[in-house]
Amino acid sequence: MKLRYPYLAAVCACTILACPPLSAQTAKESELDALRQEIQSMRQEYESRISDLEARLEAAEQAAAEAAAPQPAAQQSYADTSYADTSYQDTTYASANTVSVARDRSFNPAIGVTFQGQAWAYQNDPDNYVVPGFPLAGESGPAPEGLSLGETEISLSANVDDKFTAMINMPVKVEDGEASVELEEAWIETLGLPAGLAVRMGRFYSSLGYLNSRHSHTWDFADAPLVYEALLGTQYTDTGLQLRWLAPTDFYLELTGEVYRGDRYPAGGAGNSGFGSRVLSAKTGGDVGYSSSWLFGLAWLSADAVDRASGNPDDPLLFNGDVDLYAANFVWKWAPNGNWRQRNFKFQAEYLWRNEDGAYTLPGQDPGPWDTNQGGWYAQAVYQPFPQWRIGGRVERMSGDDPGGFWLATPLDPMGHDPSRYSLMVDWSNSEFSRLRLQYNYDRSSMDSDNQLGLQYIFSIGAHGAHTF
Numbered sequence: 001m002k003l004r005y006p007y008l009a010a011v012c013a014c015t016i017l018a019c020p021p022l023s024a025q026t027a028k029e030s031e032l033d034a035l036r037q038e039i040q041s042m043r044q045e046y047e048s049r050i051s052d053l054e055a056r057l058e059a060a061e062q063a064a065a066e067a068a069a070p071q072p073a074a075q076q077s078y079a080d081t082s083y084a085d086t087s088y089q090d091t092t093y094a095s096a097n098t099v100s101v102a103r104d105r106s107f108n109p110a111i112g113v114t115f116q117g118q119a120w121a122y123q124n125d126p127d128n129y130v131v132p133g134f135p136l137a138g139e140s141g142p143a144p145e146g147l148s149l150g151e152t153e154i155s156l157s158a159n160v161d162d163k164f165t166a167m168i169n170m171p172v173k174v175e176d177g178e179a180s181v182e183l184e185e186a187w188i189e190t191l192g193l194p195a196g197l198a199v200r201m202g203r204f205y206s207s208l209g210y211l212n213s214r215h216s217h218t219w220d221f222a223d224a225p226l227v228y229e230a231l232l233g234t235q236y237t238d239t240g241l242q243l244r245w246l247a248p249t250d251f252y253l254e255l256t257g258e259v260y261r262g263d264r265y266p267a268g269g270a271g272n273s274g275f276g277s278r279v280l281s282a283k284t285g286g287d288v289g290y291s292s293s294w295l296f297g298l299a300w301l302s303a304d305a306v307d308r309a310s311g312n313p314d315d316p317l318l319f320n321g322d323v324d325l326y327a328a329n330f331v332w333k334w335a336p337n338g339n340w341r342q343r344n345f346k347f348q349a350e351y352l353w354r355n356e357d358g359a360y361t362l363p364g365q366d367p368g369p370w371d372t373n374q375g376g377w378y379a380q381a382v383y384q385p386f387p388q389w390r391i392g393g394r395v396e397r398m399s400g401d402d403p404g405g406f407w408l409a410t411p412l413d414p415m416g417h418d419p420s421r422y423s424l425m426v427d428w429s430n431s432e433f434s435r436l437r438l439q440y441n442y443d444r445s446s447m448d449s450d451n452q453l454g455l456q457y458i459f460s461i462g463a464h465g466a467h468t469f
Contacts, residue, residue: 109158110463114217116150118143120454124446131230131445133400133414134374135311137265138233143223143454149174150456151216153184157463165189169215184237196246203239207256207281208299210329210350212236218467220346220382222439222456226396226421227352227376231325233265236301238277252295256281262304266323266354269306277303285331285469292334295469301325305358311411312363321358321370327351331469341387349379362410370412374400376419388430394423398445419445433460 120126126142143150157167169185187202205213211228212235224234240260247253260267262276270276278301285295303323309316328351335344353375359367376398384390397420407413421444427437434457441452 109156110465112153112155112460112462112464114151114153114155114215115459115461116152116217116457117148118150118222118454118456119147120145120452123451124448129446130411131226131398131419132417132447133403133412134230134398134419135317135411136229136233137308137310138235140224140229140234142452153215153217155463157465159191160188163191165191196248198244198246200242200244201240203237204242206236206238206258206260206279206301207242207283208232208236208279208301208325209327209352210295210297210331210348214467217458217460220348220380220390220392221394221423221425222437222454223441225350225376225378225394226419226445227350227378227398230376230398230419231266231352231354231374236264236266238262238264238267240277252283252285254283256283265308265310266301266325267303267305268308268319269304271304271306276306277301290337292332293469294333295329295331297327297329299327301327305356315363317363317411318361319356319358319370320361320367321356323354323356325352325354327353333469340384343386344384346382347380348382349377351375351377360407360412368406370403372401372403374398380423388428390427390429392425394421394425396421396423415447417447421445433464434458 120143122142122145126145129142130136151171151173153169153171155167155169157165159165166188167185168183168187171182171184173180173182183203185202185204187200187204189200190198193199207213209228209232211219211225212232216224216235228234238260240258242256242258244254244256247255256279258279258281259275260277260279261274262268262270262272267277279299281297281299283295283297285293287293301324303325305319305321305323308319310319311317330347330349332347333344334346336342353373355371355373357371360370361367376396378394378396380392380394382390382392397418399418400414402414403412422442423439425437425439427435429435437456437458439454439456441450441454443450443452
């Protein structure tokens with residue numbers, strides 16, 4: 001018979017061997033009975049103790065399971081919310097209903113603050129910066145020379161109830177010695193809609209492009225790519241309505257449709273009775289083994305521009321017409337067995353192409369016809385060889401059609417020049433909430449090449465949601 005308690009058998013054997021040998025003829029029945037009773041007593045004692053331990057273990061496991069179970073009324077959506085860069089930490093794809101964290105913020109919203117500062121040195125005067133053929137708009141252009149304070153972002157987020165969550169992001173900027181507060185994002189989003197659907201309404205970053213929907217402090221370089229500055233005014237954000245659908249497939253597939261008011265570049269003037277911009281996008285991705293994952297996206301923006309301003313703010317160029325912009329992006333991430341904290345690698349590339357059909361009006365002149373294609377791309381790679389330190393490089397290039405003799409010697413004349421830029425950076429992060437970065441640019445976006453050197457710091461306090469892939 002197989003013994004249930006092997007350690008009990010060992011105790012019994014030792015006990016029997018320790019007794020003086022008894023012959024069958026001389027052993028007394030009373031001594032044998034005593035041994036049997038001692039063994040039975042030991043068996044009962046151990047069985048009682050084991051039963052008690054098993055009951056305590058079962059109760060502890062049940063209590064732990066109940067404590068870890070999420071409460072439906074306290075789900076906080078983090079579909080696109082990001083505050084502090086955790087680099088390779090979150091390889092979860094943003095989706096309509098799958099990215100959520102259980103917590104109750106009914107009367108205590110999550111508050112986060114991100115501090116950014118910088119110092120830049122230029123070979124050329126940044127006040128005279130222009131990109132021939134690409135009149136800049138929005139917040140495009142180089143950072144101020146010398147020491148300056150970048151955006152200080154104040155973010156608040158909380159559940160409205162069990163059906164909606166909300167977020168507001170207000171950057172504080174200092175320009176010409178004066179501080180101003182802007183409303184960058186303010187949106188409401190649904191929770192728990194059926195069939196993988198989610199709706200967002202308010203002001204938010206568009207899903208157009210990989211980098212566009214991410215706050216600047218999560219970028220791997222201190223400045224936006226040239227093609228983003230030239231074609232999107234750095235980033236496209238507007239007031240609108242977004243519908244997302246996460247497909248019920250084995251691989252990640254998400255489709256998004258957006259309608260915006262059309263006040264912001266590359267739209268303008270809230271055309272089409274306040275429905276001046278539309279965006280359609282699709283994202284797909286997956287894992288390759290345990291160490292790699294990828295993401296690919298396509299997007300299309302169609303906008304109406306009504307007196308859209310660009311170039312010199314004092315004497316702007318005005319554009320009226322139709323805008324179509326197409327974007328494609330690809331991202332590959334690698335970390336050995338998914339352990340991003342020790343080593344990781346990230347490759348990222350995007351291509352944007354824009355067609356504008358309408359008329360430009362230069363200061364003091366009559367409108368002139370404009371039907372031109374422009375495009376550009378960037379590719380970058382960032383490698384973390386060991387914890388806390390990263391190095392990276394970025395290559396960028398743009399080009400555009402010759403608009404014709406009507407625009408010779410104007411800001412719309414590319415002068416046969418294809419803008420480009422090459423960047424190197426190294427950064428150090430003491431934790432996921434702090435980062436120091438050194439960056440060098442060899443800039444050939446203007447006719448005269450420029451050597452640029454920048455130092456940036458990024459610090460975050462308060463609540464910080466995990467980033468999307």
